[in-house]
Structures are given as structure tokens and as C-alpha cells.
Amino acid sequence: MLVDTTGLFLSAVGAVAGVVSAYFAYVAVRHQLSRRRRRPVPSIAPPEPVPSAEGGPRYDVFVSYGREDADWVRAFAARLREAGLNVAYDEVVSRPGEIRVHTVEAAIREAAHGLLVFSAASMSSGWVRQEYAALMQSSIESGRLFIPVVVGDVELPEFAATRYFADFRGLDDRSGHDGVYERRVDEIARVLHGR
Incomplete structure (x- = not known):
């Protein structure tokens, strides 16, 4: 009976270890994806008005x-x-x-x-x-x-x-x-x- 309990305990520890490692892998992937989303996107908006020869907008x-x-x-x-x-x-x-x-x-x-x-x-x-x-x-x-x-x-x-x-x-x-x-x-x- 001692062997059966030890085997059950080791199986439980293995399952918990698997879940924990899957969780950390998930967190690492999410972190990488969120870093990609936060990269600045170049703006194509018109910049400030271009000044004329007199210094103001044309x-x-x-x-x-x-x-x-x-x-x-x-x-x-x-x-x-x-x-x-x-x-x-x-x-x-x-x-x-x-x-x-x-x-x-x-x-x-x-x-x-x-x-x-x-x-x-x-x-x-x-x-x-x-x-x-x-x-x-x-x-x-x-x-x-x-x-x-x-x-x-x-x-x-x-x-x-x-x-x-x-x-x-x-x-x-x-x-x-x-x-x-x-x-x-x-x-x-x-x-x-x-x-």
C-alpha cells in the first residue's frame, strides 16, 4: 500500500509541475505578443502646416x-x-x-x-x-x-x-x-x- 501512495503522490506532483510549466509558457507567449502590439506604428498623419515664405501656413x-x-x-x-x-x-x-x-x-x-x-x-x-x-x-x-x-x-x-x-x-x-x-x-x- 505504501508503494501505491507514493506512486499516486508522484503522479500528482508531475501533473502539478506540468500545469505550472504550461502556465509559465502561456505567460511568456502572451508577454511576447503584447510587446509586439505595443511597438509604435509610424504615423502617416499630416505634420504641422508647412510655412510659407512669410513664415505662416501657405x-x-x-x-x-x-x-x-x-x-x-x-x-x-x-x-x-x-x-x-x-x-x-x-x-x-x-x-x-x-x-x-x-x-x-x-x-x-x-x-x-x-x-x-x-x-x-x-x-x-x-x-x-x-x-x-x-x-x-x-x-x-x-x-x-x-x-x-x-x-x-x-x-x-x-x-x-x-x-x-x-x-x-x-x-x-x-x-x-x-x-x-x-x-x-x-x-x-x-x-x-x-x-
Whole structure:
């Protein structure tokens, strides 16, 4: 009977030793995996605005929009320029033969602030989604202003919805509306000028 008890005891010790060694192997593997996850991922966010020859950003604001809103954006950007702002958007910064993604990326990087025109067209555009991501990340990481401008009946994405938006639904530069359009453009211009 003594032999049977000793064998049982040694079997139990062996089982415990196996469980303990399996646990330590598990901990070692988890530690290695968590170290891999913590490695810094290189950022592809636009850096701080690139200074112009005068020392400030090259553009006061970059405007992102959907193609179908191009006429509205041209008139809107013209009003911002009349208010003394240097406005960048794809049609303004593009030159024949240049690569679109590089040109737009440079304009976003060289702008002090960002503005996105939200409409059904912009919400369904792959280009606008990429520009939105760059503008929002830049706003969060470097404090640049991000201004949502709503021109259509759309639900703002979660991050954009954290900002007060400029409501231009039903308004354009020819709409009259007792000067509401002009007052909203002026308000955006004042904010972008830092006033």
C-alpha cells in the first residue's frame, strides 16, 4: 500500500509541475505578443502646416467636398477669399500633369485649418473620406480647426459631430434669405482669422 501512495503522490506532483510549466509558457507567449502590439506604428498623419515664405501656413484653410458640390464650393471659396482668406481646394492647387493625391496631400499639410462640406455627395466619396480622415486626425493631434459645413440633409460622422457645424442647408450665394448666407460665411471667416 505504501508503494501505491507514493506512486499516486508522484503522479500528482508531475501533473502539478506540468500545469505550472504550461502556465509559465502561456505567460511568456502572451508577454511576447503584447510587446509586439505595443511597438509604435509610424504615423502617416499630416505634420504641422508647412510655412510659407512669410513664415505662416501657405493656406488659411483647405476645403474638402464632393464633386457634385463643386459649383457651391467655388462660390463659397470666392466669398472666403473676399474676406481675406487664402483658400485651397483641389481645383485651386492642381496643375496639369501633377499627381492628384500628392497635390491634395500637400495642400492639406500646408493649410492652417480644414473645412469639409457635408452633403450626400461628399458622404459617398472615397476621396472625401480620405481627406476627412487626414483633416480630423490633424485637428485632433495638432489643434487645427476642423469646421463641418452642412449643405445637405446628412448625418455627420461621430468625430465631426463633436464640432459645432455651419448650417448652409438650402443656402447659396444667390439665395437671398435676408443675408443669412453672407453672415454664415463671415462667421467662418472670422473664426479662421482667429477673431
